[in-house]
Amino acid sequence: MPEVLGLWRLIHRVGRIAEPARPAPAAGEVDPPERAVAAGLAGSVQIRHVDAGSCNGCEVEIGSAFGPVHDAERYGARLVASPRHADALVVTGPVTRNMAEPLRRTYEAVPGPKVVVAVGDCARNCGVFAGAYGVVGSVAEVVPVDVEIAGCPPRPEAIVAGLRTLTGR
Numbered sequence: 001m002p003e004v005l006g007l008w009r010l011i012h013r014v015g016r017i018a019e020p021a022r023p024a025p026a027a028g029e030v031d032p033p034e035r036a037v038a039a040g041l042a043g044s045v046q047i048r049h050v051d052a053g054s055c056n057g058c059e060v061e062i063g064s065a066f067g068p069v070h071d072a073e074r075y076g077a078r079l080v081a082s083p084r085h086a087d088a089l090v091v092t093g094p095v096t097r098n099m100a101e102p103l104r105r106t107y108e109a110v111p112g113p114k115v116v117v118a119v120g121d122c123a124r125n126c127g128v129f130a131g132a133y134g135v136v137g138s139v140a141e142v143v144p145v146d147v148e149i150a151g152c153p154p155r156p157e158a159i160v161a162g163l164r165t166l167t168g169r
């Protein structure tokens with residue numbers, strides 16, 4: 001019981017730590033991808049993440065985007081464990097030889113219509129790994145990409161903003 005009281009006091013002392021919510025994107029301010037509109041994603045998007053060869057920097061920032069401070073879930077974006085439950089893929093890293101086929105298969109496993117978000121410069125254009133022997137190419141060279149989020153790695157705010165173009169919230 002004293003442990004519970006201590007925990008309660010800690011929660012009370014720390015209070016709410018989430019960043020204040022920024023205003024929702026205004027109509028006309030964002031241009032949701034055609035396939036996001038076709039998929040009827042407005043308000044809620046279930047996301048499967050695929051690391052196609054990242055250095056793990058982008059994963060740290062995605063973890064932060066979904067953590068208690070940036071809290072992407074409050075805008076309707078949610079990570080799920082299976083591509084079969086997903087509306088969208090978030091892909092990080094350049095696509096390595098070993099991950100090209102798994103990425104294609106994961107894309108095929110997502111029920112359509114579906115959306116692909118390339119997160120980070122490596123996903124967009126291979127970034128610092130361009131030309132490396134183990135790299136097949138950018139994400140768009142393997143599966144169709146609808147949204148790109150720039151940065152190496154992108155800040156969590158940029159990841160949240162990119163996902164909000166899908167949820168519209």
Ligand code: SF4
Nearest residue numbers: 055057120122152153
């Ligand atoms: S964009 Fe930067 S942080 Fe992300 S996987 Fe590439 S090198 Fe790592």
